[in-house]
Amino acid sequence: MIVAIASGKGGTGKTTLSVNLAKMLAPNVQLLDCDVEAPNCHLFLEGEVHERIIVNRLVPHIDETRCNACGECARFCAFHAIAMLGTVPLVFPEMCHECGGCVKVCPVKAIKEKGQPIGVIEKRQSQGVPLVQGRLDIGVAMAPPLIRAVKACINKETTVIIDAPPGTSCPVLATVRDADFTVLVTEPTPFGLNDLALAVGMVRALGVPFGVVINRTGIGDARVHDYCRAQDIPILLEIPDDRRIAEAYSRGIAVIDAVPEMREHFLNLFNKIRQTI
Template identity: 40%
Template structure:
C-alpha cells in the first residue's frame, strides 16, 4: 500500500502521524516530500546511504542565430520569455523546464543547461527505509524535487508519504499515484477549515481517504463535526497526551515506547490494511 498523509496547514501533526505510522509497519519506506522544511530526519535519525542533486533544464540562447521571430515567446504559456531590445529575455523563476521553446525555435537558437534546484537523500533507520528531499534556498517550486523523490519508490510497497502542508502543486504531485490519503486534523475551527481544504483536493483526485483526528480531548471537536456532516470516515483518533507531546517535541517516535500511541497507531494500521485491499 502507498499512503499519503496530508494536512491543510503545518502544526496539525502530519509528520507526527507519518513517522509513527511508518514505524508501526514492518519494513516500511518513509518518504518525506515536505521539501521546503523536511524534518523526518529529526525522528528517524537515519544512516544516510546516498545523496544526489536534482537539476532542471533551463533554456539558453545563441544570439547569433536568433532572428527575433518570437515563436518561443508565443509558445510559452508561463510567460517566462520576452523580447527586450530585440533580444530574448528569460525569467527563470517562472520557467517550467518543459523544453517547448527549444522545440518550436525554427533556427536552432535555443540550447539548454542544467540548473541545480535541490537534492534527494536515501537512508535507513532500523527496519524503515528513508527517502527525503530538500529544496535549495531561493528556488520557487519543489515539484522537480518531489518528482525525483517519488521516482525512487515507484514500484515499492508499504510506503508512507509525508506530504507538504496545504493543497498546492507540491501536494498534488505527492498524492497523484497513492492508493489512499490520510487527512490529519486538529480539534479547532481553524483545523476544520484546513481539513475542508484538503478534503476538496482528494475529491478532485478521486482518491480513497479517511481522517485521523489528532490531539483529541473531551471538548467539542469542530473537525469531527465536519466529518459527520460530510459523511467522512474517521479511521483513527489520537488523544491529547502530554507524554506523547513531549516525545514528539524531543524528536522521539512515540510508538517505540508509549502504550497509548502504540494502541492508536496499531488500530489505524489495521484499518488501513483493510481499506487499501478494498
Template identity: 60%
Template sequence: MIIAIASGKGGTGKTTLAANLAKSWEGPVQLLDCDVEEPNAHLFIRGTKLEETSVGVPVPVIDPALCNLCGDCGRFCRYNAIAVVKPLPVIFPELCHGCGGCSLVCPRKAISEKQRRIGVVETLESGDIILIQGRLDVGVSLVPPLIKAVKARLDPALPAILDAPPGTSCPVVTTIRGADYVLLVTEPTPFGLNDLAIAVDMVRELKLPFGVIINRAGSGDERVNVFCREQDIPILLEIPDDRRIAEAYSRGVLMVDALPEYRKMFLGLIDCLMKTISK
C-alpha cells in the same frame, strides 16, 4: 501500497503520524518526506545516509547565431521567463518551470537546454525504514519537480508512506497523486475544520480514497466529527491530546517509542488501511 498523509492546515501532525506509522510498520517500509521546503521526518527517524543526488530542471539556452527574434518562445512561456528583445532574448532561469515548450516551438531550433540545480534527494536507512527526503536549495521556489524526483526513488514493491507539505496547492497535489489512500490529518479547532474542508475538496477532485485522522482529540470542539459524519467521511483514528506525546516530541522522540501503549493504536490503523485498500 502508497499511503499519502496530507492536511490543509499546517502543524496538525502529518510528520508525527507519518513517522509513527513508519516506526510501527512490520517489515520494510519507505517513508518519503515530500515537504521539500522544510523536511523534518529526519529529526524523528535518524538514519545512515546511503545516497545523495542533486536534482535539476532543464532551462533554455538560446543560440544567438540561430535566433531571429521571432518571439515564439516568449509568447509560449506561461511563466514569463523569456523576454524577447533586440539584440538577444533575455532568459530568467529562476522563473522557468522546465516544461521544455520554448525549445519545441522554436522554428529555428535555436534553443537547447541546460540543467539548473534546485535541490537534492537523500536516501537514509534506519532499521526497517528507508527514508527518502528532498531538500530544496535556499532561494529556489520551484517545488513540484523536486517532489517528483523524491517519488521517482520509490520502490513500488515495498509499502510507502508519503509525508506531504501542508496546504492544498501544487506541491500537495504532486505528492498525493497516484496514492492508494490519503490520510487527512486535522485538529479539532475551527482552523483545523476550515482547512480540512478545503483538503477534502482537493482529494475528491483527484478522486482519491481518503479518511480523516484527528490529532490532539479533546483539545477543541466536536465540529470536525460532525462535519465528517455529515459528509460520510471515515474518522480512522483520534490521537488524544496527551501532554506526554508533546514532551517526547520536543525531544525528537516518537510516541510509539516513548509511550509503547500508543503502538497498538497505530497497528490498528495499519490493519484498517490494509483492509480498506485491498477491498
C-alpha cells in the same frame, strides 16, 4: 501500496503519523518525505545520509550563434520566462515552468535545455526504515519538480508512506496524486475544521480514497467530529492530547518509543487503511 499523509492545516501531526507508521511497519516499508520546503522526518529517525542526489530542472539556454532574434520563443512562453529585448532573447529561469515549448517553437533550433539545480534527494537507512527525503534549495520557488523526483524513487514492492506538505495547492497535488489512500490529519479546532474541509475537497477532486485522523482530541470542540459524520468520512484514529506525546515530539523522539501503548493504535489505523484499499 502508497499511503499519503496530508492535511490542510500545518502542524497537525503529519510527520508524527508518517514516522510512527513507518517505524511500526519496518522493515517492510519505505518512507518518503515530500514536504520538501520543510522536511522533518529525518529528525525523528537515526541514520546518516548514504546517498545524495542533486535534482535539476530544465531551463532554456539560447545558442546566440544560431538565434535569429525572431522572438517566437518570447511570444510563445505562457510564463513570461523569455523576453525579447535587444538582439538576443533574455531568459528568466525563475519564471520557467519547464514545459519545453520554447525549444519546440524555435524555427532555427537555437534553444537547448540545461539542468539547473533546485534541491537534493537524501537517502537514509534508519532502524529498518529506508527514508527518501527531498530538500528544496533556499530561494527556489517551485517545489513540484523536486516532489516528482522524490516520488520517482518509490519502491512499488513495499508499503510506501508519504509525508505530504501542508495545504491544498500544487505541491500537495503533486504528492497526493496517484496515492492509493490518503490520511488527512486534523485537530478538533475551528482552524482544523476549516482546513480539513479544503483538504477533503482536494482529495475528492483527485478521486483518492481517504480517511481522517484527529490529533490532540480533547483540546477543542466537536465540530470536526460532526463534520466527518455529516460527510460520511471515516475517522480512522483519534490521538489524545497528551503532554508526553508533545514533549517526545519536541525532542525528536517517536511516539511509539515514548508512549508504547500508542503502537497498538497505529497498528489498528494501518489495518483499517489496508482493509479500505
